[in-house]
Amino acid sequence: MFILTLISVTAAALLLARLLVVRRELGRMTGQLRRYNERTTGKKLEVNLFDKRLEALAAQINRQSDLVVEAEANRRRTENELRQAISNMSHDIRTPLTSIFGYIQLLEVEPLTPEEKHEYLYIVKNRTKRLQALLNDFFELSLIESADYQLKAERIVMTFLLSDALVGFYDPFNERGITPDIRFPKEPVAVYADESAVRRVVENLLMNTVKHATGQVTICFEQREMTAELRITNEAKELSGMDVRLLFDRFYTVDRTRSAQGSGLGLSIAKSLMNKMNGTLTAELKGDKLTMVCCWPLWLQGEEQPNYR
Known part of the structure; x- marks a missing residue:
């Protein structure tokens, strides 16, 4: 009876010690994660206690951190691409529009020969076609990349x-x-x-x-x-x-x-x-x-x- 009691007490003490060690390790990991989230350190979670479950948990948390960093990088890249796209579109649309407007002004205020008038109208027509093609391509690309765009195989x-x-x-x-x-x-x-x-x-x-x-x-x-x-x-x-x-x-x-x-x-x-x-x-x-x-x-x-x- 005494031996069984001693074994039970020893097992309980070992279990308690194990729980205390695991609790301390979880607290340490929580501190690491807090510092990482607060951007005070870029170091990922490390596990000092040899425990497969804790190691697996730390690995998944580190993986999640990598995914968050990747998502943030993708978001910044998308924002940069969007800004660049707006800049490119503005430039490409503004260029023919400016030219068209300039020649229309010449047609309105300048005394022109029939040859000059024909030449300016020809230029305006070409610039208009260029602008139309540009807008059509922008629209077509956005349509193709949409999830609803279907092709027939x-x-x-x-x-x-x-x-x-x-x-x-x-x-x-x-x-x-x-x-x-x-x-x-x-x-x-x-x-x-x-x-x-x-x-x-x-x-x-x-x-x-x-x-x-x-x-x-x-x-x-x-x-x-x-x-x-x-x-x-x-x-x-x-x-x-x-x-x-x-x-x-x-x-x-x-x-x-x-x-x-x-x-x-x-x-x-x-x-x-x-x-x-x-x-x-x-x-x-x-x-x-x-x-x-x-x-x-x-x-x-x-x-x-x-x-x-």
Whole structure:
């Protein structure tokens, strides 16, 4: 009886000691967390007591702290991007508007010859078209990136679509003195995508190439194991590695390659559409050669294809 009582008292004492140690450790951890939340220290929680549950708790709290820091960084980045977007939009809209207003004033107050009047009206018309295209692109990009924007997935023979698109760009390439080196497979290649979205992506990439390409242009389309890949390569001596990494960012502008005829949103629209189609659009810079790479899922005959948004 005495031995059982002694064992019980000893066990109770050990348990009490353990509880006191755990309580002290929890108090220490609480103090660490309070100092971290008050920004008096950036040190994360440390556990001195060997206890798997306390260590797991500390790990989850540290993970939560990382998520909070990440969310705060994303919030600041979004705010900066929004401010930059507003600045870019204001500049891009104000520029043609100022020009239009200036020429309208000239038409109102200046004695003009019929030739001068025709020239000014032509300039106003072009500036108005530029402003309209800009606003349309801003609207289209915001629409594409909304959760409600839906695409229709279907079988598309890419070799036919690409050939048709390239015919439409014969004159723009010819005007720039560019004869692209076109490489297509002999057999038709079908992908699973939205036809209008694919056409818009291809046209935006070709338009970007026409505007900025110098020297030789290579347009290569081929079938991979599970994807179809379109590669458009051209010289881009003015681009740096940083430019290429940010090329699809709608809030980033490479001023020295900017065209007064476009909105600067073509690549962003193409990127968003490719994401919607479960495809990819990337850019590679090797030396002074820029390559745009588009990949679409292949059409697998007899296999049910998933829907997408």
